[in-house]
Amino acid sequence: MNESIGSPLQIAGILIGVILTAAWLIWVERRMIGIWQDRLGPNRVGPLGLGQVIADMIKIFFKDDWIPPFADKAVFVIAPVIIMVTMLTAFVVVPFAPGIGIIDFNFGLLYFLALSSLAVYSAVLAGYASNNKYALLGALRAAAQTVSYEVFMGLSLMGVVMLSGSFNLREIVEAQRDGWFCISQFFGLLVFLIAAVAESHRSPLDLPEAEQELIAGFHTEYSGMKFGMFFVGEYLGVTLSSAMIVTLFFGGWLGPVLPPLVWFCLKTTIGILFFVLLRAALPRPRYDQLMMFGWKVMLPIALVNLVATGGVALWLES
Amino acid sequence: MELVLFYIAATVAVFSTVMVITRLNTVHALLYLIVSLLAVGIVFYLMGAYFAAVLEVIVYAGAIMVLFVFVIMMLNLGKATIEQERAWLRPGMWIGPVLLSLTLMTELIVMFIQSGSVAAGHVVEAKSVGILLYGPYLLAVELASMLLLAGLVGAYHLARPMARESKEMR
Numbered sequence: 134m135n136e137s138i139g140s141p142l143q144i145a146g147i148l149i150g151v152i153l154t155a156a157w158l159i160w161v162e163r164r165m166i167g168i169w170q171d172r173l174g175p176n177r178v179g180p181l182g183l184g185q186v187i188a189d190m191i192k193i194f195f196k197d198d199w200i201p202p203f204a205d206k207a208v209f210v211i212a213p214v215i216i217m218v219t220m221l222t223a224f225v226v227v228p229f230a231p232g233i234g235i236i237d238f239n240f241g242l243l244y245f246l247a248l249s250s251l252a253v254y255s256a257v258l259a260g261y262a263s264n265n266k267y268a269l270l271g272a273l274r275a276a277a278q279t280v281s282y283e284v285f286m287g288l289s290l291m292g293v294v295m296l297s298g299s300f301n302l303r304e305i306v307e308a309q310r311d312g313w314f315c316i317s318q319f320f321g322l323l324v325f326l327i328a329a330v331a332e333s334h335r336s337p338l339d340l341p342e343a344e345q346e347l348i349a350g351f352h353t354e355y356s357g358m359k360f361g362m363f364f365v366g367e368y369l370g371v372t373l374s375s376a377m378i379v380t381l382f383f384g385g386w387l388g389p390v391l392p393p394l395v396w397f398c399l400k401t402t403i404g405i406l407f408f409v410l411l412r413a414a415l416p417r418p419r420y421d422q423l424m425m426f427g428w429k430v431m432l433p434i435a436l437v438n439l440v441a442t443g444g445v446a447l448w449l450e451s
Numbered sequence: 452m453e454l455v456l457f458y459i460a461a462t463v464a465v466f467s468t469v470m471v472i473t474r475l476n477t478v479h480a481l482l483y484l485i486v487s488l489l490a491v492g493i494v495f496y497l498m499g500a501y502f503a504a505v506l507e508v509i510v511y512a513g514a515i516m517v518l519f520v521f522v523i524m525m526l527n528l529g530k531a532t533i534e535q536e537r538a539w540l541r542p543g544m545w546i547g548p549v550l551l552s553l554t555l556m557t558e559l560i561v562m563f564i565q566s567g568s569v570a571a572g573h574v575v576e577a578k579s580v581g582i583l584l585y586g587p588y589l590l591a592v593e594l595a596s597m598l599l600l601a602g603l604v605g606a607y608h609l610a611r612p613m614a615r616e617s618k619e620m621r
Contacts, residue, residue, distance in 0.1 A: 208478065240577065243505040250513025254485070257517065261478055261524050269524060276521040280514060287509075300577055 138234050147235060151224050155368040160185045162368075162409050169413040190361075198357035201263065208262035213352075213359045216255035216366030220373055223248040227376045228303045230386040230393035241302040242294065245377060246287055249332055253279040255366065256334070256341055260351035271350025274420060275334060275341035281427045282331035288435035289324035292442040293381050306385035315382040320438040322382045324431050329378065331423075333370035335408060337415040340423060375404030457497045464490035475536040477523050481516065488512045499574040 160175065164182060167174020178184035200209055226241035228234050238244055253275060260272020294300060296317060297308035315322050331338040342350030352363045379385060379400040386393030388400075418426070467487040474480035488511045495504035584592050 205476075205478070208482070238501075240501050240505050243502075243509065247505050247508035247513060250509055250517075253513075253517055254520075257520055257524070258478075258482075261520070269527075273521065273524060276517055276524075280517050280521075283514065 138232060138237050143233060144235055147224065147229070147233075148221070151221065151369065151372060152365070154372050155365050156186050156190070158368040158371065158405065159189060159364070161405070162412070165406065165409045166413045169410065193358060193361040196357035198359060201265075201354050203264045204354065205262040205264065208258050209354075210359070212255050212259035212262055213355065213362035213366070215258065216252050217362050217369070219248045219252040219255070220366055220369035223373055224376075226302055227373070228306055228380060228385055229397050231303075233394060234303075237303060238301070240300045242290060242300045242305070242381075245302075245373075246283075246290070249286070249370075249373075250279075250283050252332075252366075252370070253283075255363070256351045259355065259363070260341075263351070263354040265354055267347045267349075268351050268353045271341040271343075271347045271353070275351055278331055278334070278338070278340060278423065281424060282328040282431075285324050285427065285431040285435045286328035286332060288432075288439055289321045289328065290381065291439050292318045292321040295439075295442050295446050302380050302385075306380060306387065309384040309387060313382060313384040313387075318382060318438070318442070320434050321442075322378070324435045324438070325381070326378065327431060329374035330408070330411060331427075333367060333374055335367065335371060336412040337417045338423060339417065340420050343417060371405055371408050372401070375401045375408065378404050453497055457494060460490045460493040460497065463487075464494065473540070475533045475540070477528055477532065477536075478520065481520055481523060484519075485512050485516050488516065502575060502577045502580050 160183060163185070164174040164176070174182070175185040176182040178188045200206055223245055225235045226238050226244050228237075228241075256275035256279075257272045260268040260270075260275065263269070293305060293314050296314060297305045299305060299308070327338075334341045340350075341347075342352065347353070352360055355363060376397075379397065383400050383404075385400075386397045388396035391399075464487050467483040467490065470483040471480045471487060474483060488507060492504045492507040492512070495501075495507060
């Protein structure tokens with residue numbers, strides 16, 4: 134394939150770009166929710182409040198990084214690292230544009246699923262290591278929720294794989310030249326979207342860290358930079374999910390006039406804003422409602438979508 | 452280069468598996484088991500079985516082990532279990548298992564020597580795995596799915612009386 138994929142310059146550029154996007158999202162989210170809820174949001178530090186992220190970062194770096202004496206120390210330290218590492222390494226397969234990316238891996242889609250399923254350890258281990266009942270409850274919720282929604286996430290993507298005939302994300306984008314999969318795989322998109330929200334435990338499906346019931350859920354005992362890693366890790370997850378939705382369902386870098394990279398970034402930004410809008414607009418369901426919805430609505434939709442896509446694909450072939 | 456990577460991954464796998472057995476804290480043991488599974492995934496990858504490598508991570512490290520950790524966390528084992536484990540891991544307990552595994556290992560080494568070197572690095576595509584699974588191995592796949600279905604029905608049955616009771620309480 135393309136020679137330029139994976140040059141050191143690109144790796145550094147993508148890494149910095151992704152981390153800056155995730156950090157910048159802290160401001161974007163608060164500002165956008167403010168606008169949608171008819172208030173101002175952070176607008177004091179710098180023009181439009183853009184310096185808020187820098188102020189937050191300085192604050193978080195200088196905070197006392199406290200490890201509770203009753204915690205399981207080694208695991209307590211590892212937990213926030215896991216989410217950063219899994220989310221950042223998942224970006225390795227994201228096809229930003231033809232010739233821009235880190236690797237061109239034939240099982241890119243499965244690689245993404247593998248890393249997003251590993252990310253759950255972050256929440257689970259944080260809750261276990263904190264040795265705090267609220268953190269433990271949050272971790273138990275995170276484990277059950279993620280394991281369930283992972284199933285639908287995987288199943289919803291198999292329709293895309295059938296239509297494009299490949300696990301390679303670049304080939305999946307190329308297969309959408311005649312029409313984006315968001316039309317032919319509408320139900321796949323729906324299930325994937327909900328599963329992605331649940332996987333990154335974002336509001337409205339943020340039950341593992343529901344403030345009203347569990348203080349802050351699995352990261353109750355965390356402070357300073359370790360908390361910051363959970364925080365940025367969540368935004369990395371949002372960015373990754375948006376990038377994957379764009380790649381799998383909205384034609385990735387494809388688009389007229391503008392260069393491919395601009396199209397990709399533009400679509401991803403819209404995806405991220407949609408995630409923020411979800412948080413601003415929807416209330417949180419009860420935990421049993423969440424599980425019920427998953428197994429009784431999402432799973433049947435995903436399965437029917439899978440069978441129907443397979444049937445149509447076979448029919449078109451014959 | 453690949454050989455070096457293979458030996459590093461294999462060493463990590465063996466070391467972490469030993470740690471799984473010798474840890475007294477259950478969650479720590481499970482964490483080492485996850486590391487071991489990831490290392491085995493890398494070994495698969497280096498042998499060209501990309502599909503198996505990724506599935507190893509998704510299925511074992513990403514799903515089954517999460518459930519293990521989940522159950523261990525629910526049981527909330529404390530200091531007492533660590534003491535119990537320590538009592539079970541007396542040096543004398545090692546003799547029997549070590550002898551048995553040594554026998555197996557000797558057999559394994561003899562078999563390796565007899566079969567000679569096996570060519571590695573042949574890349575296996577997902578398509579060929581699928582064709583094999585739904586072709587010659589269809590019966591095995593169906594049997595495995597029957598087994599899983601039995602497990603599912605069993606779990607449903609175990610959870611059922613609880614559901615009925617809670618409904619009556621309401």
